[in-house]
Every structure is written in structure tokens, then in C-alpha cells.
Amino acid sequence: MTDLGLPENILACLFDLDGVVSRTAEVHAAAWKQAFDAFLRERDGADFRPFTEADYAEYVDGRPRADGVRTFLASRGAGLPPGTPDDPPGAATVHGLARRKNELFLERIRGGGVEAYEGTLRYIEAVRAAGLRTAVVSASANCRDVLRALGAEHLFDARVDGVVAAERGLPGKPHPDTFLAAARDLGVPPGRAAVFEDALAGMDAGRAGRFGYVVGVDRAGRSDALYAHGADRVVTDLAELTGGPREPGGR
Numbered sequence: 001m002t003d004l005g006l007p008e009n010i011l012a013c014l015f016d017l018d019g020v021v022s023r024t025a026e027v028h029a030a031a032w033k034q035a036f037d038a039f040l041r042e043r044d045g046a047d048f049r050p051f052t053e054a055d056y057a058e059y060v061d062g063r064p065r066a067d068g069v070r071t072f073l074a075s076r077g078a079g080l081p082p083g084t085p086d087d088p089p090g091a092a093t094v095h096g097l098a099r100r101k102n103e104l105f106l107e108r109i110r111g112g113g114v115e116a117y118e119g120t121l122r123y124i125e126a127v128r129a130a131g132l133r134t135a136v137v138s139a140s141a142n143c144r145d146v147l148r149a150l151g152a153e154h155l156f157d158a159r160v161d162g163v164v165a166a167e168r169g170l171p172g173k174p175h176p177d178t179f180l181a182a183a184r185d186l187g188v189p190p191g192r193a194a195v196f197e198d199a200l201a202g203m204d205a206g207r208a209g210r211f212g213y214v215v216g217v218d219r220a221g222r223s224d225a226l227y228a229h230g231a232d233r234v235v236t237d238l239a240e241l242t243g244g245p246r247e248p249g250g251r
């Protein structure tokens, strides 16, 4: 293993955004809860079964926006017509519900701003100083805006996010295609790239793509699940990989 805590043959690092680079996984989860609970209350009445953290981890986290709607609704025996991305927020379609959730996400971001995990930023700087290439690989169509708000765009040689995936017709996580595209953009075979992910769907993508090393980032006490979904190593802060101190307040 190198000083970066990676196998010697690794040439590139592929980082998820929400929950790995930025402290936005909780913001997504809260916006999803608000949107889904409104839908369920309308469908089932006041004694509806609310959307939970476990639902988020299992059905929504890491997946493209519309896939999250479809996967969660299917878990509750519900469905909506697909509609189109132009449907107004709140329309009774998959895209309408997805757009409503995005409105709620953006309201929260505008109200509270976005913050980075300092341990991750320092780790990416160390990786780049060691001559490895870096990419951000996110399902989020808001990825670029979040990176800009953090002033962190310069830390990545490539970006495969929700916008790029739609342009290129790539299926999102848990399929490996977005990570594979990022490795290709960096000119590195998957077996020589490391994946950094906090979402179970992202772990599945790392395993399916046969990447050289998969680091699970445990922000929510899910270490066992991350290992079960294919992590080679689980850390609570990327600083652990270099033996550095953990971020104060980082879990």
C-alpha cells in the first residue's frame, strides 16, 4: 500500500460528490423526505408510513433523480406515469415529483449554503500532488454548481455527473457506466482506478465495474452495509487513509 492508503498500481481516483466531497447527502435526504412524505400523505391519508433514512439508503441515495423516484415508489407498491423532464414541479408524474424534490433541495442549499469535508479536500490535494489523476462521478445534475460553491472545481481532471450522463446516455449508479466513463476520460483502465463512495448504489457500481480498489465512506454508521456491497476498506474520513487526524466533528 502507498502513503495514500491505496494499492501500488492505482493511477486515478474517482470521487462521488454528495457525502464524500460535500456535506450535501443530508440535504438531499431531507428534501426527498419532504417530497415523498407529501406524496404518501396525499395517497394514504394522515396515517401514511413516512419515508425513512433506511429508505433513502436503500432506494434513493446515489441514484439519478428520476431513478430514485421510481425505485422508492416501487418499494411501496406505488407508481406514477413517467412524464417528461419539462413537467411542472409537483405534477403527478415521476419527473414532476423529481422536480418538486429539486426545488426543495435548491431552497435548502440557498438557505444554508454548502460545505465540504475538509478531510476529503486535503486527501484529493495529496492524491494530485502524488501525480494521480482525479474525477468526480456523481448522479447529481447539481454537481457543477455544488463544486463551484465550494471552490473545488479545480480539484478534478474530469467530471461525469447527472448532466454529462444524460448527454452521453449513460445509466446511473448502481450501474458502473458513469465510473467507467470517468476512468476512460482519464485514460486509466478500471483495474487501476480507485472508487470513493458513501452510497450503497455507488458501492454496487464500484463492484460491477471491477475497479482496482473501492473505498466506502461511512458517514451514517453503515460500515457493515458498505462492506456487504463491495467495499475493500471503509473509513469515516478520508484522512484515515493517510494516517492523518480525523476532521473535528466528522463522523
Ligand SMILES: O=P(O)(O)OC[C@H]1O[C@@H](O)[C@H](O)[C@@H](O)[C@@H]1O
Residues within 6 Å of the ligand: 018, 025, 028, 029, 060, 061, 062, 063, 064, 065, 068, 102, 138, 139, 140, 141, 142, 143, 162, 199
Ligand atoms: O437531484 P440531483 O441533484 O440531480 O441528484 C441526484 C442524486 O444524486 C446523488 O448524489 C444523491 O445521493 C441523491 O440523493 C440525489 O437524488
